[in-house]
Amino acid sequence: MSKILVLSESDINSILNMKMAIDAVEDVYIQKYNGSGVLFPMVFHEFEPGVADMDIKSGHLGSSDVYGLKLVSWFLNNTDKNLPQIYGTTLLFDDKTGEPIALLNAGGVTGMRTGAAGAIGGKYLARKDSKVLLVVGVGEQCPYQIAASLITIESLENVYIVNPNNPEKAEERLELIKDKVAELLNCANVKKDYSIDFSLDIEIATKESDIIITVTPSQELMIKDEWVKDGTQFSCVGADMSGKQEIDESILKRAKIFVDDIQQSISVGECECAVKNNLISKGDIAGEIGELISGDVLGRENDDEITVFDSTGIALQDLLVSKMIYDAAVKVQIGTYVEL
Amino acid sequence: MSKILVLSESDINSILNMKMAIDAVEDVYIQKYNGSGVLFPMVFHEFEPGVADMDIKSGHLGSSDVYGLKLVSWFLNNTDKNLPQIYGTTLLFDDKTGEPIALLNAGGVTGMRTGAAGAIGGKYLARKDSKVLLVVGVGEQCPYQIAASLITIESLENVYIVNPNNPEKAEERLELIKDKVAELLNCANVKKDYSIDFSLDIEIATKESDIIITVTPSQELMIKDEWVKDGTQFSCVGADMSGKQEIDESILKRAKIFVDDIQQSISVGECECAVKNNLISKGDIAGEIGELISGDVLGRENDDEITVFDSTGIALQDLLVSKMIYDAAVKVQIGTYVEL
Numbered sequence: 001m002s003k004i005l006v007l008s009e010s011d012i013n014s015i016l017n018m019k020m021a022i023d024a025v026e027d028v029y030i031q032k033y034n035g036s037g038v039l040f041p042m043v044f045h046e047f048e049p050g051v052a053d054m055d056i057k058s059g060h061l062g063s064s065d066v067y068g069l070k071l072v073s074w075f076l077n078n079t080d081k082n083l084p085q086i087y088g089t090t091l092l093f094d095d096k097t098g099e100p101i102a103l104l105n106a107g108g109v110t111g112m113r114t115g116a117a118g119a120i121g122g123k124y125l126a127r128k129d130s131k132v133l134l135v136v137g138v139g140e141q142c143p144y145q146i147a148a149s150l151i152t153i154e155s156l157e158n159v160y161i162v163n164p165n166n167p168e169k170a171e172e173r174l175e176l177i178k179d180k181v182a183e184l185l186n187c188a189n190v191k192k193d194y195s196i197d198f199s200l201d202i203e204i205a206t207k208e209s210d211i212i213i214t215v216t217p218s219q220e221l222m223i224k225d226e227w228v229k230d231g232t233q234f235s236c237v238g239a240d241m242s243g244k245q246e247i248d249e250s251i252l253k254r255a256k257i258f259v260d261d262i263q264q265s266i267s268v269g270e271c272e273c274a275v276k277n278n279l280i281s282k283g284d285i286a287g288e289i290g291e292l293i294s295g296d297v298l299g300r301e302n303d304d305e306i307t308v309f310d311s312t313g314i315a316l317q318d319l320l321v322s323k324m325i326y327d328a329a330v331k332v333q334i335g336t337y338v339e340l
Numbered sequence: 341m342s343k344i345l346v347l348s349e350s351d352i353n354s355i356l357n358m359k360m361a362i363d364a365v366e367d368v369y370i371q372k373y374n375g376s377g378v379l380f381p382m383v384f385h386e387f388e389p390g391v392a393d394m395d396i397k398s399g400h401l402g403s404s405d406v407y408g409l410k411l412v413s414w415f416l417n418n419t420d421k422n423l424p425q426i427y428g429t430t431l432l433f434d435d436k437t438g439e440p441i442a443l444l445n446a447g448g449v450t451g452m453r454t455g456a457a458g459a460i461g462g463k464y465l466a467r468k469d470s471k472v473l474l475v476v477g478v479g480e481q482c483p484y485q486i487a488a489s490l491i492t493i494e495s496l497e498n499v500y501i502v503n504p505n506n507p508e509k510a511e512e513r514l515e516l517i518k519d520k521v522a523e524l525l526n527c528a529n530v531k532k533d534y535s536i537d538f539s540l541d542i543e544i545a546t547k548e549s550d551i552i553i554t555v556t557p558s559q560e561l562m563i564k565d566e567w568v569k570d571g572t573q574f575s576c577v578g579a580d581m582s583g584k585q586e587i588d589e590s591i592l593k594r595a596k597i598f599v600d601d602i603q604q605s606i607s608v609g610e611c612e613c614a615v616k617n618n619l620i621s622k623g624d625i626a627g628e629i630g631e632l633i634s635g636d637v638l639g640r641e642n643d644d645e646i647t648v649f650d651s652t653g654i655a656l657q658d659l660l661v662s663k664m665i666y667d668a669a670v671k672v673q674i675g676t677y678v679e680l
Contacts, residue, residue: 004443006346008679043380043398045407047435054438056409058383058396067385069396071409071431073438081437089440089680091411091429095387098394098413098427103344103443105680338676339348340429340445 002099003337007325009105011335015328016321017188018147021112024320026120026293028061029260033290036063037316039261044241044268050219051076053241057315060095061323068092070106070318074217086110086140090322100340102326106318109325113317114237115144115184117260118213119152121235121309124292125258125300130210130233131157136202136223136246137216137238138163138173145213145237146177147184150194153211159196162205164222170198203227214238214246214270225250230304236270240312247308249274255306257285258292258299260314269312342439343677347665349445351675355668356661357528358487361452364660366460366633368401369600373630376403377656379601384581384608390559391416393581397655400435401663408432410446410658414557426450426480430662440680442666446658449665453657454577455484455524457600458553459492461575461649464632465598465640470550470573471497476542476563476586477556477578478503478513485553485577486517487524490534493551499536500545504562510538543567554578554586554610565590570644576610580652587648589614595646597625598632598639600654609652 031037043056058069070090078085088106093099122130130153135145138161146159161177163170178196185192199205206212206227214222215237225248234255238246252274259265266275266282274280287297289309300307329335371377383396398409410430418425428446433439462470470493475485478501486499501517503510518536525532539545546552546567554562555577565588574595578586592614599605606615606622614620627637629649640647669675 004346006344006678006680010679038385040383040385040396041381043383043396045378045380045400047400047407052438054407054433056380056383056396056398060385060387067387067394069409069411071433071440073433075436075438078437083437083439087433087438087440089431091431093394093411093413093427096415097418097421097423098392098415099423100411100427100429103680336678338346338678339350340346340443 004100004340005102005326005329005335005337007102007104007329007335009107011329012105012108012325014334015325016108016112018112018115018151018184019188020324021321022116022119022148022152024324025113025116025317028316028320029290029293031063032314032316033288033294037061039314039316055241059315059319061316061319062095064320064323065095066092066319066323067095068319068322070315072110090318092322092326104322104325109318109321111141111144113321114141114313115148117311117313117317118145118215118235118237119148120289121311122149122211122233123152125307125309126153126211126233127231127303128155130155132209133159134205134209134212135159135161136164136212136214138170138177141215143177143180143184145215146196147181150185150192151188151190157194159194160199160205160209161196162199162202164202167200174198216246217244218246219243221245221248223247228306232306234308235311236308237311239270240268242268242272245273246270249277249279251306252308253279255308256300257308257310258287258289259285259310260289260312262288264312265310270310344440344680345442345666345669345675345677347442347444347669347675349447351669352445352448352665354674355665356448356452358452358455358491358524359528360664361661362456362459362488362492364664365453365456365657368656368660369630369633371401371403372654372656373628373634377401379654379656395581399655399659401656401659402435404660404663405435406432406659406663407435408659408662410655412450430658432662432666444662444665449658449661451481451484453661454481454653455488457651457653457657458485458555458575458577459488460629461651462489462551462573463492465647465649466493466551466573467571467643468495470495472549473499474545474549474552475499475501476504476552476554478510478517481555483517483520483524485555486536487521490525490532491528491530497534499534500539500549501536502539502542502545504542507540514538556586557584558586559583561585561588563587568646570646572646574648575651576648577651579610580608582608582612585613586610589617589619591646592648593619595648596640597648597650598627598629599625599650600629600652602628604652605650610650
């Protein structure tokens with residue numbers, strides 16, 4: 001077999017920046033809506049519920065001459081072993097010959113593209129005067145969500161982070177998250193005034209926020225319906241597997257909902273519980289985000305409406321971002337070719 | 341992230357031999373039956389029906405501390421480009437931490453474990469005096485089937501190869517196949533007297549054979565019911581995707597059938613058409629091969645019975661063979677470690 005290009009986390013960090021990821025993810029949403037991208041069924045396995053699982057997301061981007069997969073493993077107890085909780089590995093294949101062309105550490109890609117997804121929800125659905133962003137969950141994804149939102153949503157000024165199950169952790173993690181956000185903005189050449197602070201009280205933080213991004217592995221709702229002020233925009237990013245839930249189903253009942261993929265959203269996304277409990281039906285979902293970006297469906301209609309973007313994460317995002325990285329790596333000769 | 345061990349085709353060829361593969365595959369069938377191995381759902385996509393497709397098979401072998409996947413791509417027209425029709429790539433992960441541990445060229449593994457599977461069907465289901473083996477299909481899989489059968493089934497003396505759609509190809513490929521079989525037997529340290537010849541007439545060859553292995557990408561039956569003599573054993577290896585079929589459904593109606601995985605067999609295997617056409621039902625399948633090997637179900641009961649082993653290929657075979665290769669490679673320091 002020919003050689004495969006292996007791109008490590010540091011190789012990828014030297015190529016990818018948040019602006020590239022936002023452009024790619026927005027492009028993927030449109031391609032998915034246009035039908036030029038095909039998602040394959042997801043494989044999901046729990047080794048131990050709430051402790052360790054893995055999923056395989058795969059698909060074909062015919063317009064980019066590539067198909068492939070990403071396997072993401074989540075092992076909660078890795079923290080005790082000084083290992084990352086999440087490992088992501090992407091394999092890319094040439095869609096003209098089936099040859100494997102690249103193996104990528106998807107860690108940086110996952111962060112970037114998931115951050116981009118959350119921020120695109122805000123870009124297209126938040127009120128134009130949105131100033132305050134709340135990010136629920138202070139894990140590895142948190143700084144990517146903040147940086148992408150600061151890049152994408154011009155009016156944003158203040159960011160709060162909150163960690164409902166263990167509130168003090170938000171304070172502990174604050175400096176690390178601030179540094180990572182600054183680094184991500186710097187890499188993307190973005191200069192902007194903003195503040196980032198922690199909150200110990202999710203109820204107060206929810207009441208004061210214009211945009212809320214939830215990015216946790218929670219299986220229980222963390223945000224109650226009665227805390228939510230009119231006009232709030234939610235991007236629910238954490239729920240990507242059956243059983244996960246982050247916000248009160250009642251919020252979904254009164255919100256205008258967009259999703260990245262309708263089937264994934266109601267089977268493994270934030271909409272799963274609300275649909276199972278008959279609070280909403282598939283028909284209540286306003287559309288896929290690609291329709292909204294393409295301007296084929298109406299988004300927010302007034303400043304009082306609550307809007308939700310349920311982002312389950314689609315393999316095509318990783319594929320396009322990974323293919324972009326691969327092309328750039330070949331061009332600038334980064335990475336390691338290995339005989340396979 | 342830590343380093344991943346990349347094992348190329350030549351690395352693997354220097355470690356793996358057919359005897360190891362046969363032992364591993366037999367062990368996997370038992371583990372699957374015992375419940376210590378878990379198969380995840382298969383992903384299958386056709387880029388162009390009958391021309392190019394890919395599948396992702398994955399699973400977890402808890403007793404071997406590993407989970408992983410194999411992506412196999414099949415591109416018919418690669419022959420015109422002087423490229424192999426099939427590319428197989430395996431990723432292995434540590435089931436205690438989720439870390440990717442190895443990337444393997446699964447080409448050699450696929451050949452070996454598929455050969456082993458076909459031969460295990462013969463070992464447990466053929467008449468004890470079986471002398472003549474017919475292999476239908478003269479592609480890359482053919483020599484692996486022959487070598488594994490010669491190793492596993494002591495009474496075998498003569499082998500015929502046949503290629504129904506393009507009969508002359510069997511003659512063209514004969515010397516290459518003979519060389520590869522000799523090489524495989526040599527690697528496994530097996531000395532044996534045998535002959536290999538081609539046949540241009542599948543009807544005559546069928547009538548003269550004790551064991552028939554079908555290993556083609558055929559979507560139409562190639563072996564008619566009326567050609568089959570009493571006591572014949574079939575291992576149907578080619579049908580692994582919906583729509584594929586190699587032998588007359590009527591053969592299945594009068595045969596004792598074993599499968600590697602009941603669900604896969606009736607949805608994508610050789611049993612698919614017979615079940616869809618109501619010639620047999622799920623209940624007519626005598627059992628999984630692991631039950632037979634474990635001695636918990638009766639196999640062939642007399643010398644007149646026709647027996648069939650429908651091997652769809654289960655990811656656990658690749659996983660265990662790949663894990664064995666990985667362990668051996670670490671021990672003897674073969675392969676290339678790459679930063680991921």
